[in-house]
Amino acid sequence: MVAKAELHCHIEGAASPDLVLAQARKYGVDTSNFLRDGAYHWYDFTSFLAAYDEAASLFRTEEDYALLAEDYLTSLAKDGAIYSEIFISPDHAERAGLSRMAYTNALGEGIERARAATGIEGRIVVTGVRHFGAVSVEDAARFAVACEHPLVTGFGMAGEERFGNVRDYETAFDIAREAGLGITVHAGELVGWESVEAALNHLRPTRIGHGVRAIENPDLVRRLVDEGVVLEVCPVSNIVLKVFPDYASHPLPQLMAAGCRVTLNSDDPPHFHTSLAHEYAVAKAHFGLDDTALRGITQTAIEAAFVDEATRTRLLAALGHKTVAQ
Numbered sequence: 001m002v003a004k005a006e007l008h009c010h011i012e013g014a015a016s017p018d019l020v021l022a023q024a025r026k027y028g029v030d031t032s033n034f035l036r037d038g039a040y041h042w043y044d045f046t047s048f049l050a051a052y053d054e055a056a057s058l059f060r061t062e063e064d065y066a067l068l069a070e071d072y073l074t075s076l077a078k079d080g081a082i083y084s085e086i087f088i089s090p091d092h093a094e095r096a097g098l099s100r101m102a103y104t105n106a107l108g109e110g111i112e113r114a115r116a117a118t119g120i121e122g123r124i125v126v127t128g129v130r131h132f133g134a135v136s137v138e139d140a141a142r143f144a145v146a147c148e149h150p151l152v153t154g155f156g157m158a159g160e161e162r163f164g165n166v167r168d169y170e171t172a173f174d175i176a177r178e179a180g181l182g183i184t185v186h187a188g189e190l191v192g193w194e195s196v197e198a199a200l201n202h203l204r205p206t207r208i209g210h211g212v213r214a215i216e217n218p219d220l221v222r223r224l225v226d227e228g229v230v231l232e233v234c235p236v237s238n239i240v241l242k243v244f245p246d247y248a249s250h251p252l253p254q255l256m257a258a259g260c261r262v263t264l265n266s267d268d269p270p271h272f273h274t275s276l277a278h279e280y281a282v283a284k285a286h287f288g289l290d291d292t293a294l295r296g297i298t299q300t301a302i303e304a305a306f307v308d309e310a311t312r313t314r315l316l317a318a319l320g321h322k323t324v325a326q
Protein backbone atom coordinates (compact mmCIF):
# COMPACT_ATOMS: atom_id res chain seq x y z
CA MET A 1 0.00 0.00 0.00
CA VAL A 2 1.32 3.48 -0.87
CA ALA A 3 1.92 5.65 2.18
CA LYS A 4 -0.52 8.56 2.33
CA ALA A 5 -0.71 12.08 3.77
CA GLU A 6 -3.65 14.42 4.13
CA LEU A 7 -3.61 18.23 4.26
CA HIS A 8 -7.31 19.06 3.95
CA CYS A 9 -9.87 17.59 6.32
CA HIS A 10 -12.30 19.56 8.49
CA ILE A 11 -12.34 17.76 11.82
CA GLU A 12 -16.00 18.51 12.55
CA GLY A 13 -16.79 17.24 9.03
CA ALA A 14 -14.96 13.98 9.80
CA ALA A 15 -17.39 12.92 12.54
CA SER A 16 -19.00 9.64 11.49
CA PRO A 17 -22.80 9.34 11.60
CA ASP A 18 -22.45 6.70 14.35
CA LEU A 19 -20.35 9.02 16.51
CA VAL A 20 -22.75 11.93 15.90
CA LEU A 21 -25.71 9.73 16.82
CA ALA A 22 -23.96 8.70 20.05
CA GLN A 23 -23.33 12.38 20.83
CA ALA A 24 -26.97 13.22 20.07
CA ARG A 25 -28.16 10.51 22.44
CA LYS A 26 -25.81 11.85 25.12
CA TYR A 27 -27.21 15.37 24.78
CA GLY A 28 -30.83 14.39 23.98
CA VAL A 29 -30.89 16.05 20.56
CA ASP A 30 -33.04 15.07 17.57
CA THR A 31 -30.89 14.63 14.44
CA SER A 32 -33.58 13.52 11.98
CA ASN A 33 -33.32 16.73 9.94
CA PHE A 34 -29.72 15.99 8.89
CA LEU A 35 -29.07 12.30 9.70
CA ARG A 36 -31.24 9.49 8.36
CA ASP A 37 -30.66 5.73 8.09
CA GLY A 38 -27.14 6.13 9.43
CA ALA A 39 -26.08 8.68 6.79
CA TYR A 40 -25.89 12.46 6.47
CA HIS A 41 -28.72 14.09 4.51
CA TRP A 42 -28.40 17.35 2.57
CA TYR A 43 -29.04 18.36 -1.03
CA ASP A 44 -26.79 21.29 -1.95
CA PHE A 45 -23.80 23.23 -0.63
CA THR A 46 -25.88 25.43 1.67
CA SER A 47 -27.72 22.48 3.24
CA PHE A 48 -24.39 20.61 3.49
CA LEU A 49 -22.96 23.50 5.55
CA ALA A 50 -26.09 23.42 7.74
CA ALA A 51 -25.69 19.66 8.36
CA TYR A 52 -22.02 20.27 9.12
CA ASP A 53 -22.98 22.95 11.68
CA GLU A 54 -25.59 20.69 13.31
CA ALA A 55 -23.14 17.80 13.65
CA ALA A 56 -20.49 20.16 15.06
CA SER A 57 -22.93 21.48 17.67
CA LEU A 58 -23.03 18.00 19.25
CA PHE A 59 -19.34 18.14 20.25
CA ARG A 60 -19.33 20.16 23.45
CA THR A 61 -16.67 18.98 25.85
CA GLU A 62 -12.92 18.52 25.76
CA GLU A 63 -13.30 14.74 25.80
CA ASP A 64 -15.80 14.89 22.89
CA TYR A 65 -13.17 16.65 20.77
CA ALA A 66 -10.20 14.58 21.95
CA LEU A 67 -12.08 11.44 20.94
CA LEU A 68 -13.04 12.92 17.57
CA ALA A 69 -9.41 13.70 16.66
CA GLU A 70 -8.09 10.43 18.12
CA ASP A 71 -10.69 8.40 16.17
CA TYR A 72 -10.05 10.20 12.92
CA LEU A 73 -6.24 10.06 12.98
CA THR A 74 -6.28 6.43 14.13
CA SER A 75 -8.50 5.51 11.18
CA LEU A 76 -6.19 7.42 8.82
CA ALA A 77 -3.17 5.55 10.17
CA LYS A 78 -4.96 2.22 9.57
CA ASP A 79 -5.41 3.33 5.96
CA GLY A 80 -1.66 3.89 5.64
CA ALA A 81 -1.39 7.61 6.38
CA ILE A 82 1.82 8.86 7.98
CA TYR A 83 0.78 12.52 8.23
CA SER A 84 -2.46 14.44 8.82
CA GLU A 85 -3.32 18.11 9.05
CA ILE A 86 -6.77 18.84 10.41
CA PHE A 87 -8.71 22.05 9.88
CA ILE A 88 -10.23 23.19 13.14
CA SER A 89 -12.88 25.83 13.71
CA PRO A 90 -12.73 27.62 17.07
CA ASP A 91 -15.94 29.45 16.09
CA HIS A 92 -17.86 26.18 16.02
CA ALA A 93 -16.49 25.23 19.46
CA GLU A 94 -17.49 28.58 20.93
CA ARG A 95 -20.99 28.18 19.51
CA ALA A 96 -21.12 24.78 21.25
CA GLY A 97 -20.09 26.41 24.54
CA LEU A 98 -16.41 25.43 24.74
CA SER A 99 -13.58 27.95 24.93
CA ARG A 100 -11.30 28.12 21.90
CA MET A 101 -8.27 27.19 23.97
CA ALA A 102 -9.94 24.19 25.64
CA TYR A 103 -11.10 23.04 22.19
CA THR A 104 -7.63 23.35 20.65
CA ASN A 105 -5.93 21.63 23.59
CA ALA A 106 -8.44 18.78 23.40
CA LEU A 107 -7.89 18.25 19.69
CA GLY A 108 -4.14 18.35 20.33
CA GLU A 109 -4.60 15.69 23.02
CA GLY A 110 -6.50 13.49 20.52
CA ILE A 111 -3.69 13.90 17.98
CA GLU A 112 -1.09 12.95 20.60
CA ARG A 113 -3.08 9.84 21.59
CA ALA A 114 -3.30 8.74 17.95
CA ARG A 115 0.43 9.36 17.50
CA ALA A 116 1.24 7.29 20.60
CA ALA A 117 -0.90 4.40 19.33
CA THR A 118 -0.01 4.43 15.62
CA GLY A 119 2.95 6.75 14.96
CA ILE A 120 0.92 9.09 12.72
CA GLU A 121 2.18 12.69 12.82
CA GLY A 122 -0.47 15.44 13.05
CA ARG A 123 -0.73 19.23 12.90
CA ILE A 124 -3.56 21.74 13.25
CA VAL A 125 -4.66 24.47 10.84
CA VAL A 126 -6.95 26.99 12.56
CA THR A 127 -9.62 28.10 10.10
CA GLY A 128 -11.88 31.11 10.03
CA VAL A 129 -15.34 30.76 8.51
CA ARG A 130 -15.75 33.13 5.57
CA HIS A 131 -19.51 33.63 5.93
CA PHE A 132 -19.10 34.54 9.62
CA GLY A 133 -17.46 37.74 8.32
CA ALA A 134 -14.07 39.47 8.32
CA VAL A 135 -14.09 40.37 12.03
CA SER A 136 -14.67 36.76 13.00
CA VAL A 137 -11.93 35.53 10.64
CA GLU A 138 -9.53 38.13 12.07
CA ASP A 139 -10.38 36.90 15.57
CA ALA A 140 -9.61 33.35 14.48
CA ALA A 141 -6.23 34.51 13.09
CA ARG A 142 -5.39 36.33 16.33
CA PHE A 143 -6.32 33.23 18.29
CA ALA A 144 -4.21 30.98 16.04
CA VAL A 145 -1.20 33.20 16.79
CA ALA A 146 -1.88 33.79 20.49
CA CYS A 147 -2.72 30.20 21.47
CA GLU A 148 0.93 29.15 21.06
CA HIS A 149 -0.13 25.53 20.80
CA PRO A 150 2.83 23.54 19.47
CA LEU A 151 0.66 21.64 16.98
CA VAL A 152 -1.01 24.77 15.54
CA THR A 153 1.16 25.49 12.52
CA GLY A 154 -1.23 26.94 9.97
CA PHE A 155 -4.12 29.28 9.30
CA GLY A 156 -6.85 29.00 6.69
CA MET A 157 -10.37 29.98 5.71
CA ALA A 158 -13.30 27.74 4.78
CA GLY A 159 -17.03 28.32 4.44
CA GLU A 160 -19.18 29.98 1.79
CA GLU A 161 -16.80 31.16 -0.95
CA ARG A 162 -19.54 33.28 -2.55
CA PHE A 163 -19.73 35.44 0.59
CA GLY A 164 -18.00 38.82 0.85
CA ASN A 165 -14.91 40.16 -0.91
CA VAL A 166 -11.56 38.47 -0.48
CA ARG A 167 -9.94 41.86 0.27
CA ASP A 168 -11.93 42.02 3.50
CA TYR A 169 -9.86 39.10 4.80
CA GLU A 170 -6.40 40.51 4.03
CA THR A 171 -5.76 41.67 7.59
CA ALA A 172 -6.56 38.25 9.05
CA PHE A 173 -4.12 36.55 6.69
CA ASP A 174 -1.44 39.21 7.27
CA ILE A 175 -1.68 38.57 11.02
CA ALA A 176 -1.25 34.82 10.57
CA ARG A 177 1.50 35.03 7.94
CA GLU A 178 3.55 37.60 9.84
CA ALA A 179 3.49 35.32 12.90
CA GLY A 180 4.99 32.52 10.81
CA LEU A 181 1.92 30.32 10.34
CA GLY A 182 1.49 28.42 7.07
CA ILE A 183 -1.28 29.81 4.89
CA THR A 184 -4.01 28.03 2.95
CA VAL A 185 -7.43 29.20 1.78
CA HIS A 186 -10.47 27.61 0.13
CA ALA A 187 -10.87 29.03 -3.38
CA GLY A 188 -11.93 27.82 -6.81
CA GLU A 189 -14.49 25.34 -5.49
CA LEU A 190 -17.89 27.08 -5.74
CA VAL A 191 -16.52 30.13 -7.55
CA GLY A 192 -14.42 30.08 -10.74
CA TRP A 193 -10.79 30.90 -11.53
CA GLU A 194 -11.20 34.57 -10.52
CA SER A 195 -11.55 33.47 -6.90
CA VAL A 196 -8.24 31.59 -7.03
CA GLU A 197 -6.49 34.58 -8.60
CA ALA A 198 -7.93 36.96 -5.99
CA ALA A 199 -6.86 34.64 -3.17
CA LEU A 200 -3.31 34.50 -4.55
CA ASN A 201 -3.15 38.28 -4.95
CA HIS A 202 -4.63 39.27 -1.62
CA LEU A 203 -4.06 36.40 0.83
CA ARG A 204 -0.74 35.05 -0.55
CA PRO A 205 -1.20 31.37 0.40
CA THR A 206 1.35 28.63 -0.32
CA ARG A 207 -1.57 26.20 -0.70
CA ILE A 208 -5.11 26.49 -2.00
CA GLY A 209 -8.02 24.41 -0.69
CA HIS A 210 -9.51 22.87 -3.86
CA GLY A 211 -8.31 25.43 -6.45
CA VAL A 212 -9.54 23.08 -9.16
CA ARG A 213 -11.49 25.72 -11.06
CA ALA A 214 -8.17 27.38 -11.88
CA ILE A 215 -8.41 25.04 -14.89
CA GLU A 216 -10.81 27.61 -16.44
CA ASN A 217 -7.85 29.94 -17.12
CA PRO A 218 -4.60 28.54 -18.63
CA ASP A 219 -2.64 31.68 -17.62
CA LEU A 220 -3.64 31.12 -14.01
CA VAL A 221 -2.64 27.44 -14.20
CA ARG A 222 0.77 28.60 -15.46
CA ARG A 223 1.01 31.01 -12.54
CA LEU A 224 0.23 28.21 -10.05
CA VAL A 225 2.97 26.11 -11.65
CA ASP A 226 5.50 28.97 -11.72
CA GLU A 227 4.84 29.91 -8.09
CA GLY A 228 4.77 26.28 -6.91
CA VAL A 229 1.41 26.74 -5.19
CA VAL A 230 0.08 23.40 -3.95
CA LEU A 231 -3.55 22.43 -4.55
CA GLU A 232 -5.40 20.48 -1.87
CA VAL A 233 -7.61 18.56 -4.27
CA CYS A 234 -10.66 16.70 -2.93
CA PRO A 235 -12.02 14.78 -5.94
CA VAL A 236 -14.93 12.94 -4.31
CA SER A 237 -16.12 16.11 -2.54
CA ASN A 238 -16.07 17.91 -5.92
CA ILE A 239 -18.25 15.26 -7.57
CA VAL A 240 -20.71 14.91 -4.68
CA LEU A 241 -21.06 18.71 -4.38
CA LYS A 242 -21.46 18.87 -8.19
CA VAL A 243 -18.49 21.16 -8.80
CA PHE A 244 -17.94 18.81 -11.80
CA PRO A 245 -20.59 16.43 -13.18
CA ASP A 246 -18.38 13.31 -13.22
CA TYR A 247 -14.79 12.07 -12.86
CA ALA A 248 -14.26 12.28 -16.62
CA SER A 249 -14.78 16.07 -16.31
CA HIS A 250 -12.59 16.48 -13.21
CA PRO A 251 -9.45 18.51 -14.02
CA LEU A 252 -6.96 16.72 -11.75
CA PRO A 253 -5.21 14.92 -14.67
CA GLN A 254 -5.00 18.17 -16.68
CA LEU A 255 -3.64 20.10 -13.70
CA MET A 256 -0.99 17.43 -13.16
CA ALA A 257 -0.10 17.36 -16.86
CA ALA A 258 0.38 21.14 -16.74
CA GLY A 259 2.86 20.70 -13.87
CA CYS A 260 0.67 21.78 -10.95
CA ARG A 261 1.61 20.42 -7.54
CA VAL A 262 -1.43 18.49 -6.28
CA THR A 263 -2.39 16.49 -3.20
CA LEU A 264 -5.35 14.17 -2.46
CA ASN A 265 -7.73 14.85 0.42
CA SER A 266 -11.11 13.78 1.81
CA ASP A 267 -12.49 17.21 2.94
CA ASP A 268 -15.49 16.01 5.05
CA PRO A 269 -15.25 12.24 4.54
CA PRO A 270 -18.53 10.76 5.85
CA HIS A 271 -20.58 13.57 4.26
CA PHE A 272 -19.22 12.52 0.86
CA HIS A 273 -19.03 8.75 1.56
CA THR A 274 -15.27 8.87 1.19
CA SER A 275 -12.00 8.41 3.09
CA LEU A 276 -8.40 9.27 2.29
CA ALA A 277 -7.87 5.66 1.14
CA HIS A 278 -10.90 6.00 -1.16
CA GLU A 279 -9.49 9.24 -2.66
CA TYR A 280 -6.27 7.39 -3.55
CA ALA A 281 -8.34 4.50 -4.99
CA VAL A 282 -10.44 6.95 -7.03
CA ALA A 283 -7.28 8.59 -8.38
CA LYS A 284 -6.11 5.16 -9.53
CA ALA A 285 -9.44 4.03 -10.97
CA HIS A 286 -10.64 7.26 -12.59
CA PHE A 287 -7.47 9.24 -13.29
CA GLY A 288 -5.17 6.30 -14.11
CA LEU A 289 -2.54 7.16 -11.49
CA ASP A 290 -0.19 4.30 -10.67
CA ASP A 291 1.59 3.72 -7.35
CA THR A 292 4.57 5.83 -8.40
CA ALA A 293 2.32 8.80 -9.17
CA LEU A 294 0.41 8.30 -5.91
CA ARG A 295 3.65 8.18 -3.93
CA GLY A 296 4.63 11.43 -5.67
CA ILE A 297 1.37 12.98 -4.48
CA THR A 298 2.11 11.96 -0.89
CA GLN A 299 5.58 13.43 -1.29
CA THR A 300 4.08 16.73 -2.49
CA ALA A 301 1.82 16.77 0.59
CA ILE A 302 4.79 16.31 2.89
CA GLU A 303 6.80 18.95 1.03
CA ALA A 304 3.87 21.38 1.46
CA ALA A 305 3.04 20.37 5.05
CA PHE A 306 3.11 23.03 7.73
CA VAL A 307 5.85 21.33 9.78
CA ASP A 308 9.37 22.13 10.93
CA GLU A 309 12.16 20.96 8.64
CA ALA A 310 13.33 18.15 10.93
CA THR A 311 9.85 16.61 10.90
CA ARG A 312 9.57 17.05 7.13
CA THR A 313 12.91 15.29 6.61
CA ARG A 314 11.83 12.44 8.86
CA LEU A 315 8.48 12.07 7.04
CA LEU A 316 10.14 12.13 3.63
CA ALA A 317 12.55 9.44 4.78
CA ALA A 318 9.62 7.37 6.12
CA LEU A 319 7.88 7.74 2.74
CA GLY A 320 11.02 6.54 0.98
CA HIS A 321 11.15 3.39 3.07
CA LYS A 322 7.49 2.89 3.73
CA THR A 323 5.82 -0.32 2.69
CA VAL A 324 2.68 -0.18 4.80
CA ALA A 325 1.29 -3.67 5.47
CA GLN A 326 -1.81 -4.32 3.32
Ligand SMILES: Nc1ncnc2[nH]cnc12
Pocket (backbone or CB within 6 Å): 010, 013, 052, 158, 159, 160, 161, 186, 189, 237, 267, 268
Ligand atom coordinates in the same frame (compact mmCIF):
# COMPACT_ATOMS: atom_id res chain seq x y z
N1 LIG B 1 -15.88 21.74 1.02
C1 LIG B 1 -15.95 22.83 1.81
N2 LIG B 1 -15.87 24.05 1.26
C2 LIG B 1 -15.94 25.15 2.04
N3 LIG B 1 -16.10 25.11 3.35
C3 LIG B 1 -16.18 23.92 3.95
N4 LIG B 1 -16.33 23.61 5.25
C4 LIG B 1 -16.36 22.28 5.32
N5 LIG B 1 -16.23 21.72 4.10
C5 LIG B 1 -16.11 22.74 3.22
Ligand SMILES: [Zn+2]
Pocket (backbone or CB within 6 Å): 008, 010, 158, 186, 209, 267
Ligand atom coordinates in the same frame (compact mmCIF):
# COMPACT_ATOMS: atom_id res chain seq x y z
ZN1 LIG C 1 -12.66 22.00 2.72
